[in-house]
Amino acid sequence: MKTKKKNVIAIILGGGQGSRLFPLTARRSKPAVPIGGKYRLVDIPISNCINSDIYKMFVLTQFNSASLNAHIKNTYNFGFFSNSFVDILAAEQTPDNPTWFQGTADAVRQCMPHFLNHEFDYALILSGDQLYQMDFNEMIEAHIEAEADITIATLPVNDKDAPEFGILKTNSESCIESFIEKPAKELLPDWTSEVSDEMKSQGKHYLASMGIYIFNRKLLIELMSDTETKDFGKEIIPQAVGSKKLLSYQYEGYWTDIGNIDSFFEANIGLTDDIPQFNLFDNDNRIYTRPRLLSPSxxxxxxxxxxxxxxxxxxxxxxxxxxxxxxxxxxxxxxxxxxxxxxxxxxxxxxxxxxxxxxxxxxxxxxxxxxxxxxxxxxxxxxxxxxxxxxxxxxxxxxxxxxxxxxxxxxxxxxxxxxxxxxxxx
Incomplete structure (x- = not known):
């Protein structure tokens, strides 16, 4: 049974210019790219949050955000008597922040005044361009039980895919001891972690960061006070290893990063499989989107x-x-x-x-x-x-x-x- 987590806010990173998805991003931001015929990419993390009873969400955008704004405005209306919301936070120049977002951490830093207007104990940071279904409650509960400072969702990968990710090395208690960004293949033998027998049988011995993080409120405020760090994956996480308690939360379901045209195309065509890896027909994990009053086909x-x-x-x-x-x-x-x-x-x-x-x-x-x-x-x-x-x-x-x-x-x-x-x- 799912437990409501009223003390969690979700921060969904809309990404930058999205050049690898061009020309689909020529007139729209990455989270607004249509997927599955009737959805937008941003519907995926938002739906995962709703299915996990997380109802306070911010979507951070910077490029071509007009269609995304319209989609969210026309889709996610929780009613007048609810504290739930999905808010768009576009990059804005202020006296304190005269520049646009310089990276994932910088985007969160610039929007911190908006987050701090709300009571929360934990911040769940998500990407707006990934396809997966996850119950975030399980990850949050693991974070609380371990008394972690930061929890990172990790995915077991094989030696072919590992050089494309940030790879983590964990101890017997799933705490992260070291981190390397996109390691060369010859370094991989030193970066294996403990994974399930099923993952071992598939040759997946390495833990890749999925770009999904939980931060304690106090630590997030502390880290965001450092204006020199711009990115979570390249700076915040590696610098926290050894000085903070970092927990690895292993996820073994379907997950793909919609980073380029090839992965976007294969993710969509994969939905047509007899038993697709991403299930659109799951009563417990519905994908929400704008309701349209259209006739049958x-x-x-x-x-x-x-x-x-x-x-x-x-x-x-x-x-x-x-x-x-x-x-x-x-x-x-x-x-x-x-x-x-x-x-x-x-x-x-x-x-x-x-x-x-x-x-x-x-x-x-x-x-x-x-x-x-x-x-x-x-x-x-x-x-x-x-x-x-x-x-x-x-x-x-x-x-x-x-x-x-x-x-x-x-x-x-x-x-x-x-x-x-x-x-x-x-």
Whole structure:
């Protein structure tokens, strides 16, 4: 049974410019990037908090935050008679802080006056660009029981993945004795920690920081008084090893960092698996998002296999296989969608708009007729004409154009792009 933790605030870090997720972040911040057809990335940490009975949340943002602000405002309203909230804290210049956020710790430091307006004993610091389901109560209880100063959520990883993370070494009581940022592979034999037998059987002997932290209020205030430290992973945590009691809380469930186009794409396509690692159909771990009053999706002569179809779609396509289709998607006759993420549209075109577009040879919002789209991401509100052929894959070189980008073989059609009839990427 979950225990309410009224003395915890959650601080969700929105990240910086999000250049590795470009072009999805060209007009929006990372936490606002659509995922799973109907959600935004920020819905994941917020939902984990709500499912863990944590109802006081701050989201720290700096770049392209307008759509994120609108999403949170339209989604998370806990009522007039509740102390619960999800507040956006955008970077602001003040007499004491004339600069923008310089790192994760600096973002928390600059927002401390807002946090201190609330009573809390523990601060839970989360990332806004990760996909996972975790009961934070268990982590908080472990932190309290161990009388730790800082608790870090850790994930067992193998020797292939370890050099991409901050790696921790723990003692028999799960206390962190040393830390190294992105170790070279030849150093790994000295950085094994005790993990479960199941993790050992998978070759996962190293504990990676997940970028999820619990700080005691007093220590957080103390650490944030040092204006020289800018980042948790690179400075705060390594400097605290040996001088503070750091606890490792091992998490063995599904977790992925949505840091680049490749990981974002695979996380979305992974949702179409028969038994996906990230479960959208869990009564106890619901993913919350903006409720939309959309009609059911409509199909006409379409074969759909292992795909997620969101609300309000009008689909006449020939085939949709292992793909995620977002809200209000319109897909024309004879079109084939394979291994792709179509984000959908923010609105429907009126009959008058459709007639005018047809008269002027302008593609309609959505995907036209007789198209073939494979290994691609189609961002929101795109107009893709008829007979368009897009086949992503490792045979394609990375490229950035006004209409689309290619990253790691994935073709990303940019938000609002107008793709003419017969356009080809192959």
């Amino acid at each position: 409509k199909f006409h002569n379409t074969l759909v296999e292992r795909s997620l179809i969101s609300e309000g779609c009008i689909i006449h396509s020939k085939e949709i296989t292992k793909s995620v289709i977002g809200n209000r998607s319109r897909i024309g006759e004879g079109t084939v969608i394979q291994h792709s993420y179509v984000m959908g549209n923010d609105l429907y075109q009126s009959i008058e708009d459709i007639r005018e577009n047809i008269e002027n040879n302008i593609p309609l919002i959505g995907i036209g007729e007789r198209c073939f789209i494979h290994n691609a991401i189609v961002d929101k509100n795109c107009r893709i004409g008829n007979d368009v052929y897009i086949k992503g894959g490792k045979h394609l070189q990375d490229i950035v154009t006004e209409l689309y980008c290619v990253k790691e073989g994935i073709v990303v059609i940019r938000k609002g792009a107008i793709i003419p009839n017969g356009f080809t990427v192959k």
